[in-house]
Amino acid sequence: MDISISKVEKSRISEFDKSNIKFGKLYADHMLVADYEDGQWQTPSIIPFGNITMSPAISSIHYGQSIFEGIKAYKNHKGEVSIFRPSENFKRFNISAKRMAMPEIPSSIFIDGMKKLIDLDSAWVPDIEGASLYIRPFMFATDEFIGIRPAGKFRFMIINSPAGAYYNQPAKIFVQSNYVRAFKGGTGFAKAAGNYAAAMLPLMELKEKGYDQNLWMDGVHHKYIHEIGTMNVLFVIGNKVVTPDLSEGTILAGITRDSVLTLLREKGVTVEERPVTIDEVKEAYLNGELKEAFGAGTAAVIAPIEELFYDGLSMTLPPLDQWEISNWVAKRLADIRYGNIEDTHHWMEGIK
Amino acid sequence: MDISISKVEKSRISEFDKSNIKFGKLYADHMLVADYEDGQWQTPSIIPFGNITMSPAISSIHYGQSIFEGIKAYKNHKGEVSIFRPSENFKRFNISAKRMAMPEIPSSIFIDGMKKLIDLDSAWVPDIEGASLYIRPFMFATDEFIGIRPAGKFRFMIINSPAGAYYNQPAKIFVQSNYVRAFKGGTGFAKAAGNYAAAMLPLMELKEKGYDQNLWMDGVHHKYIHEIGTMNVLFVIGNKVVTPDLSEGTILAGITRDSVLTLLREKGVTVEERPVTIDEVKEAYLNGELKEAFGAGTAAVIAPIEELFYDGLSMTLPPLDQWEISNWVAKRLADIRYGNIEDTHHWMEGIK
Numbered sequence A, B: 001m002d003i004s005i006s007k008v009e010k011s012r013i014s015e016f017d018k019s020n021i022k023f024g025k026l027y028a029d030h031m032l033v034a035d036y037e038d039g040q041w042q043t044p045s046i047i048p049f050g051n052i053t054m055s056p057a058i059s060s061i062h063y064g065q066s067i068f069e070g071i072k073a074y075k076n077h078k079g080e081v082s083i084f085r086p087s088e089n090f091k092r093f094n095i096s097a098k099r100m101a102m103p104e105i106p107s108s109i110f111i112d113g114m115k116k117l118i119d120l121d122s123a124w125v126p127d128i129e130g131a132s133l134y135i136r137p138f139m140f141a142t143d144e145f146i147g148i149r150p151a152g153k154f155r156f157m158i159i160n161s162p163a164g165a166y167y168n169q170p171a172k173i174f175v176q177s178n179y180v181r182a183f184k185g186g187t188g189f190a191k192a193a194g195n196y197a198a199a200m201l202p203l204m205e206l207k208e209k210g211y212d213q214n215l216w217m218d219g220v221h222h223k224y225i226h227e228i229g230t231m232n233v234l235f236v237i238g239n240k241v242v243t244p245d246l247s248e249g250t251i252l253a254g255i256t257r258d259s260v261l262t263l264l265r266e267k268g269v270t271v272e273e274r275p276v277t278i279d280e281v282k283e284a285y286l287n288g289e290l291k292e293a294f295g296a297g298t299a300a301v302i303a304p305i306e307e308l309f310y311d312g313l314s315m316t317l318p319p320l321d322q323w324e325i326s327n328w329v330a331k332r333l334a335d336i337r338y339g340n341i342e343d344t345h346h347w348m349e350g351i352k
Helices: A059-063 A086-099 A107-120 A193-208 A255-267 A278-286 A324-337 B059-063 B086-099 B107-120 B193-198 B200-208 B255-267 B278-286 B324-337
Strands: A030-037 A045-048 A052-054 A066-068 A071-075 A081-084 A132-141 A154-163 A171-176 A213-216 A232-237 A240-243 A270-273 A290-297 A301-310 A313-316 A348-350 B030-037 B045-048 B052-054 B066-068 B071-075 B081-084 B132-141 B154-163 B171-176 B213-216 B232-237 B240-243 B270-273 B290-297 B301-310 B313-316 B348-350
Touching: A030 A107, A045 A107, A059 A132, A059 B059, A059 B066, A059 B132, A059 B193, A066 A086, A066 A193, A066 B059, A081 A107, A086 A107, A086 A132, A086 A255, A107 A132, A107 A154, A132 B059, A171 A193, A193 A213, A193 B059, A193 B193, A232 A255, A232 A278, A232 A324, A240 A255, A255 A270, A255 A290, A255 A301, A255 A324, A278 A290, A278 A301, A278 A313, A290 A324, A301 A324, B030 B107, B045 B107, B059 B132, B066 B086, B066 B193, B081 B107, B086 B107, B086 B132, B086 B255, B107 B132, B107 B154, B171 B200, B193 B200, B200 B213, B232 B255, B232 B278, B232 B324, B240 B255, B255 B270, B255 B290, B255 B301, B255 B324, B278 B290, B278 B301, B278 B313, B290 B324, B301 B324
Parallel strands: A171 A213, A171 A301, A240 A270, B171 B213, B171 B301, B240 B270
Antiparallel strands: A030 A045, A030 A154, A052 B052, A066 A132, A071 A081, A071 A132, A081 A348, A132 A154, A232 A240, A232 A290, A290 A301, A301 A313, B030 B045, B030 B154, B066 B132, B071 B081, B071 B132, B081 B348, B132 B154, B232 B240, B232 B290, B290 B301, B301 B313
């Protein structure tokens, strides 16, 4: 598919201070826009990043038909830009689209468009280890109609914002059993806007209590662990890595999660994907078997948990420097991303 | 609170064909806009209806912090315009706002602004029995930030579209137990965008099977009835009216529902608000006790159900002209709205 390109008259790159990257405040010079109308995707265009104009009646604002992805592009020590596993995000985007009754997008727009866009804005990919260009593809319904029905018009866009080295302050996690994030038959496995909206109030409430994130439980028994909301969760119990399986459709199929499990299996670590209850984690903690607990997601990559608060019990994890497994996998992932070791899985996709 | 008013140069009222009202296609001349910034609501303004400009990074598009209401204004036979129970929608809007971590809006904007807006556009309220001006208040997050956090900037708007006499074609309803709309601990009681987005695919799938709407079940037992998605549901079993209660927070507290129950109780009909299983409805059907089944909501007001399809069984209801209860309550509501009988409950709020 052709992509029309209209470049900025003057780049804003001089505003970009690599030594003080403020994620989500500054966007790269260009963005990609593609509209879906009359049953097909129209020619995408790359245009200067800027405001969009829309009717106040567009259905995504009223009825939330909106999905997104988060991907990172890295610059290695040779100055080459590559993107971490975008084809996996592409697949997941279309899984989300299907669940939310939105059209699938072809790879000629999602992948090729993304590469063209990042190539054009490659100066915005920081060359600092730990930093990246965060890529945000998203799609939303644009029907100018407030009747409740699946929309027929959609817009797909990609916007990009530099992200600094994420300082992995160990997180205090609150085991949430009043609010429920996802349930079987719902949209938990989709990266749908409404999942995140529903989590804002629970997030505000626990921040007031001094915690960083919720650990979501299932809504039937309130004991099966789902995820952290922006991350999957993994536990090192004894010498095994244990993480909830994805079979119920209530947990986002994280690409960082998949990458971590792949690397650990390769290393010979025993990995169990299966239902995990909070009581099993609690028991492991009380027995001294809970060695590590961490989130895995695009933003933080590996986010160590220092405290898990459950039903009156504060479970505190051992000091971080003793965390063999997560420290190893975090370094391994970084080495792949910045080209320090061979990318045997072909996870890094070049943009040329 | 002051409201600044900027009128259209030329009204579009000549485009409005009262004999052929197309809901959601044409909007009244003006709209109300109020922004929330720095912890407070700024002065609202009434301006010509038209497109809005926003950053592609606004958080509502990405994370779905968006709520709405649906209200109707009527013109009685004296030509006076009044609004049906807007104070109830105002209360519910703020309940939705709280659940979605959004600021409450004062009645000086929601109610006073709405009345001023409808007064200005009173020519858009059709004077045909059955027709109305549909009022759509909504609020969405406007932070230009793609990090996941509760937003700090919001926009409240009201847009209005004439709605024709709703032809109550009896509906074929599919009892849905694969997909789940709402869950205890979730957002089912809020008029939140994401609830509707999640229902689009199930709606598409059942339309392909020849049904009009889903009847949603609870997600734990798949047998407790919730609602129809855009309407509450009521059953006439024997000489009683039975409808699911609202205690779990999984069902929208419909204002039409409340109005119907109030009128029925006044008439001396036995009304039961309690958990209702689909098996109880099925048993009543098999015993010949299921006399009527209908939805109650702002759009259709009273929507008779002609068929309920559950687990291989097609339950067909008696002919509509035998439906004493719903026909009575539908007429009673219309009589109140168009000023044919005294509005003893003070449900109709004037706009002056």
